[in-house]
Amino acid sequence: MARKRGRGVAACWYGIARTATVDRAGAWAEIDDGGTVKILTGVTEIGEGILTVLAQIAAHEIGVKPADVTLGDNDTARSPEAAHAGATRQTYMIGNCVAIAARQAREKLVEVIADHWDVAASTIETANGEIWAAGTNHRISMGEAVRICKAKGVVPLGSGSFGTDTTGLDPIDGAGRPWQAYVFGCQVAEVEVDTITGEVQVLGIWAAHDVGRAVNPRGVEGQIEGGIVQALGQGLMEDYKLDQGRTSTSGFAKYILPTALDVPHVTSIIIEDPDPIGPLGVKGIGEPAMIPTIPAVMNAIYDAVGVRITSLPATPEKVLDAIKEKEKSHTRRNIPAVAAE
Amino acid sequence: MPELRIEATINGRKVARPAKPHLRLLDFLRDDLELTGTKEGCGAGECGTCSVFVDGVLMKSCLVPVAKAQGTRIETVEALANSGELSILQKAFHKAGASQCGYCIPGMVMAATAAIRSNPFAGREEIKERLGGNICRCTGYQKIIDAVEMARDVQNGKLSASVFAEDEPEDGAFIGANVRRIDAPSKVAGALKYAGDMVMPHMLHVQVLRSPHAHARVVSIDVSEAEAMDGVEGVITSADVPGEDGFGVFVHDQPIMARGKVRYIGEAVAAVAAEDVLTAKRALAKIKVVYEPLPAVFDPDEAMQPGAPVLHDYAPDNITKHIPIRVGDVTKGFAASELIVEQTYSTQAIEHAYLEPEAGLGYVDADGVVTIISPSQNITHHREMLSKIIAQPISKVRFIMSPVGGGFGGKEDMIYQGMLALLAMKTRRPVRLVFTREESIISTAKRHPSRTTLKMGLSKDGRIRAFEMRMISDGGAYGMSTEGVMRKAAILAAGPYAIANVKIDTYGIYTNNTPSGAFRSFGALQAQFATESHLDICAEKLGLDPFEIRRINAMRDGATTHTKQKLKSVSILRALEAAEKASDWEKGAPVSRGETRSDHATQGIRPPCALGARFEAPAAAERSEVA
Ligand code: FES
Ligand code: FES
Numbered sequence: 001m002a003r004k005r006g007r008g009v010a011a012c013w014y015g016i017a018r019t020a021t022v023d024r025a026g027a028w029a030e031i032d033d034g035g036t037v038k039i040l041t042g043v044t045e046i047g048e049g050i051l052t053v054l055a056q057i058a059a060h061e062i063g064v065k066p067a068d069v070t071l072g073d074n075d076t077a078r079s080p081e082a083a084h085a086g087a088t089r090q091t092y093m094i095g096n097c098v099a100i101a102a103r104q105a106r107e108k109l110v111e112v113i114a115d116h117w118d119v120a121a122s123t124i125e126t127a128n129g130e131i132w133a134a135g136t137n138h139r140i141s142m143g144e145a146v147r148i149c150k151a152k153g154v155v156p157l158g159s160g161s162f163g164t165d166t167t168g169l170d171p172i173d174g175a176g177r178p179w180q181a182y183v184f185g186c187q188v189a190e191v192e193v194d195t196i197t198g199e200v201q202v203l204g205i206w207a208a209h210d211v212g213r214a215v216n217p218r219g220v221e222g223q224i225e226g227g228i229v230q231a232l233g234q235g236l237m238e239d240y241k242l243d244q245g246r247t248s249t250s251g252f253a254k255y256i257l258p259t260a261l262d263v264p265h266v267t268s269i270i271i272e273d274p275d276p277i278g279p280l281g282v283k284g285i286g287e288p289a290m291i292p293t294i295p296a297v298m299n300a301i302y303d304a305v306g307v308r309i310t311s312l313p314a315t316p317e318k319v320l321d322a323i324k325e326k327e328k329s330h331t332r333r334n335i336p337a338v339a340a341e
Numbered sequence: 342m343p344e345l346r347i348e349a350t351i352n353g354r355k356v357a358r359p360a361k362p363h364l365r366l367l368d369f370l371r372d373d374l375e376l377t378g379t380k381e382g383c384g385a386g387e388c389g390t391c392s393v394f395v396d397g398v399l400m401k402s403c404l405v406p407v408a409k410a411q412g413t414r415i416e417t418v419e420a421l422a423n424s425g426e427l428s429i430l431q432k433a434f435h436k437a438g439a440s441q442c443g444y445c446i447p448g449m450v451m452a453a454t455a456a457i458r459s460n461p462f463a464g465r466e467e468i469k470e471r472l473g474g475n476i477c478r479c480t481g482y483q484k485i486i487d488a489v490e491m492a493r494d495v496q497n498g499k500l501s502a503s504v505f506a507e508d509e510p511e512d513g514a515f516i517g518a519n520v521r522r523i524d525a526p527s528k529v530a531g532a533l534k535y536a537g538d539m540v541m542p543h544m545l546h547v548q549v550l551r552s553p554h555a556h557a558r559v560v561s562i563d564v565s566e567a568e569a570m571d572g573v574e575g576v577i578t579s580a581d582v583p584g585e586d587g588f589g590v591f592v593h594d595q596p597i598m599a600r601g602k603v604r605y606i607g608e609a610v611a612a613v614a615a616e617d618v619l620t621a622k623r624a625l626a627k628i629k630v631v632y633e634p635l636p637a638v639f640d641p642d643e644a645m646q647p648g649a650p651v652l653h654d655y656a657p658d659n660i661t662k663h664i665p666i667r668v669g670d671v672t673k674g675f676a677a678s679e680l681i682v683e684q685t686y687s688t689q690a691i692e693h694a695y696l697e698p699e700a701g702l703g704y705v706d707a708d709g710v711v712t713i714i715s716p717s718q719n720i721t722h723h724r725e726m727l728s729k730i731i732a733q734p735i736s737k738v739r740f741i742m743s744p745v746g747g748g749f750g751g752k753e754d755m756i757y758q759g760m761l762a763l764l765a766m767k768t769r770r771p772v773r774l775v776f777t778r779e780e781s782i783i784s785t786a787k788r789h790p791s792r793t794t795l796k797m798g799l800s801k802d803g804r805i806r807a808f809e810m811r812m813i814s815d816g817g818a819y820g821m822s823t824e825g826v827m828r829k830a831a832i833l834a835a836g837p838y839a840i841a842n843v844k845i846d847t848y849g850i851y852t853n854n855t856p857s858g859a860f861r862s863f864g865a866l867q868a869q870f871a872t873e874s875h876l877d878i879c880a881e882k883l884g885l886d887p888f889e890i891r892r893i894n895a896m897r898d899g900a901t902t903h904t905k906q907k908l909k910s911v912s913i914l915r916a917l918e919a920a921e922k923a924s925d926w927e928k929g930a931p932v933s934r935g936e937t938r939s940d941h942a943t944q945g946i947r948p949p950c951a952l953g954a955r956f957e958a959p960a961a962a963e964r965s966e967v968a
Binding site for chain 2: 003005006007048057060065067074126171177183190207217218222225231234246264266271276280295296303304
């Protein structure tokens with residue numbers, strides 16, 4: 001059989017937000033005319049879906065629809081610091097501070113409306129653009145509520161700041177509290193190895209990742225799928241080659257990337273082990289999604305053809321060489337046995 | 342050069358206008374007609390971001406000379422959502438969550454449109470093959486292919502168009518709901534402007550002169566001839582930096598442009614702002630730099646040897662950062678082990694290959710605020726560094742983060758924003774710089790290549806008694822994120838496992854290679870590749886199932902990490918169990934039992950790819966649809 005299948009598994013862990021330093025982020029929220037919501041924080045989309053996540057959080061917390069949320073631009077002169085877009089920190093750091101800001105703005109609005117209706121603030125509920133007092137006939141739109149609020153001279157605003165309780169590492173033994181939230185994951189890979197060409201095709205990945213709480217499950221899947229395919233690129237084909245500091249792979253003709261034809265079917269399993277510290281329970285997924293993929297694939301190659309690839313990428317040439325090497329040593333070992341027969 | 346006159350029908354409108362003959366159709370669409378939905382990802386026919394229809398045929402407009410557009414009918418992504426309503430395919434992309442950074446998406450939508458125009462019944466495998474010329478770095482393609490299938494089925498009446506509607510939870514609980522991405526409509530329509538799509542009135546174009554040497558002293562730079570050229574408005578070198586010239590995520594060891602010496606091929610040496618890109622490029626050729634080559638070092642192990650060429654005076658041993666982790670006593674741990682396995686692992690440098698090459702605009706506003714618009718992943722830190730570099734208070738520096746067409750860590754370094762600031766200050770006009778793909782690849786950070794030696798001691802029952810790892814990483818010419826990458830690699834190297842005796846050392850080393858920097862999963866990927874491979878080697882020797890060996894060692898709730906931090910809840914056991922169950926894993930030691938195992942799934946995998954064999958004849962497909 002020229003093509004052999006195999007399976008492998010690998011696990012991972014990762015820390016959320018900046019490492020071994022205090023991380024922080026801030027946001028402002030305003031419940032605006034028409035029952036819309038304005039969120040200002042120094043972040044924009046780098047593709048992970050953070051704007052949608054923040055709109056969902058603000059909508060959920062204030063009681064409007066995500067479509068009613070406007071997000072301000074990421075601008076150091078116009079919005080609070082959200083710090084950098086990286087370190088799997090966006091949903092955790094900025095999501096949590098948007099929740100804090102949104103809750104505060106809602107509280108301001110609720111206080112005025114409760115007073116207006118002469119009910120206890122604790123009886124007031126909001127959802128999907130409406131505000132009502134439980135057990136009464138009081139129910140109006142958020143837009144109307146904002147109008148009432150402003151007529152009483154109050155603009156419902158909130159601000160949120162979220163920081164981590166973390167420390168640097170000891171320079172001698174590394175002791176310290178680098179993160180306050182950790183995530184864990186595990187992936188299984190199924191591969192098919194062509195023993196004639198050495199080519200490895202990854203057919204399936206089952207990826208189980210703890211994300212704390214999934215704000216947008218489809219977005220989480222997108223991060224997992226994208227991370228896995230980036231990892232496959234590193235595992236099987238990508239190679240930035242340098243000779244005396246000069247690259248021979250300065251364009252996409254030479255620098256090979258995964259295409260739609262190279263990708264496995266990915267089955268994502270989202271695990272929710274809520275973060276006990278932040279107000280939302282969210283953690284993150286961007287980076288950890290790609291960590292177990294490569295070792296899972298290398299373990300699967302071993303299962304399929306009995307060769308262990310320890311230097312990346314596992315190109316067809318490398319896999320083929322390893323298979324030949326293995327056969328050679330196998331034959332060598334078998335010679336005495338054959339002779340004895 | 343005599344100008345051409347192009348007459349063509351573009352997005353249904355007749356266009357008749359002059360064009361420079363050296364333009365590609367892509368430039369004509371983007372620069373002359375401001376149809377910036379068509380993107381330039383590579384300029385070499387390799388990525389598909391520039392896909393358009395010419396007389397109904399899908400083409401890569403970066404490969405089409407503008408003269409070829411004469412008399413043709415051209416459709417760009419802007420034509421798909423006519424009168425504002427998204428096409429079925431665009432709606433499907435929105436619904437399926439098929440766009441992330443969005444930079445590949447206009448091209449992807451065009452290719453997908455072509456796919457279902459060519460064969461309205463195309464199957465999943467055929468769709469993949471028809472999208473094979475388009476690269477997406479973000480999504481892993483799965484949701485893109487899902488979207489095309491969804492659009493196909495709606496178009497064929499197999500699915501109702503109501504599938505595109507938003508899921509709206511009745512109780513308003515939007516956390517946990519699959520809300521459609523709010524940025525997707527602008528991305529699928531090609532309407533969103535990335536920095537390279539933005540123009541400002543009176544804007545100049547920037548080009549950068551880069552070092553051809555890996556290590557050389559810069560003896561002199563003469564810009565006088567370039568400066569005197571018609572159309573050149575400003576030339577800068579490190580002599581134009583008014584403040585403290587240095588940036589970096591951890592150490593500020595990198596000047597805006599080479600100062601005194603160059604340390605890698607591709608390092609910026611000077612920059613020009615001119616009325617157009619071509620003039621700026623010509624001016625680069627007029628800058629005279631005298632270099633005196635220095636001995637260079639390209640291997641991190643060699644760079645650590647005494648007497649190796651030194652890159653930065655502050656680090657005479659070329660060590661950017663060493664991070665040690667120590668728990669217990671590994672000597673005792675190995676002594677108490679029944680199995681000891683040692684193995685080396687290595688990983689290569691890889692490129693982020695975000696589809697959007699670096700681009701940015703700089704201007705000085707009416708209040709004298711130096712403003713930079715760019716897809717920077719860290720505007721707060723960039724503002725702080727730039728304020729020192731240009732010797733201005735923070736209030737006079739402003740960073741605006743434009744939509745990022747993929748980052749993955751590669752856009753955390755302030756590698757070009759300083760030049761934009763200096764040129765805007767010097768010319769008092771807005772300036773714009775757009776990297777070519779080649780420029781992006783040679784000058785920006787890579788993932789750290791690593792060499793790791795891992796020694797693990799275990800007892801027969803599979804418990805890890807000692808873990809010793811030494812990882813040497815090539816950080817290249819500048820510090821960038823090396824320190825942080827070494828730290829994260831060290832903290833996470835031993836995996837989510839409770840181990841009493843741990844010794845880890847990670848080293849980031851300066852060499853004259855392209856700098857290494859932040860890259861999604863930041864050192865943890867390199868280290869855990871070694872550890873997770875190693876566990877399987879050990880499991881085989883101990884006759885243990887790979888899940889089992891991981892379970893035996895997994896941290897439990899309340900565990901103490903290798904940095905002696907006490908954790909509350911630890912979900913690794915849940916993750917192991919979920920993956921094992923979902924994949925129907927058949928238990929057994931990892932002894933190359935591939936052929937004999939019975940868990941090779943029938944579900945959850947794609948069919949193995951056999952190129953070219955997957956197109957069904959449209960007629961046959963149609964028949965089977967009817968049947
Ligand atoms: S294929 Fe034309 S820009 Fe990449
Ligand atoms: S969404 Fe495809 S490259 Fe980013």
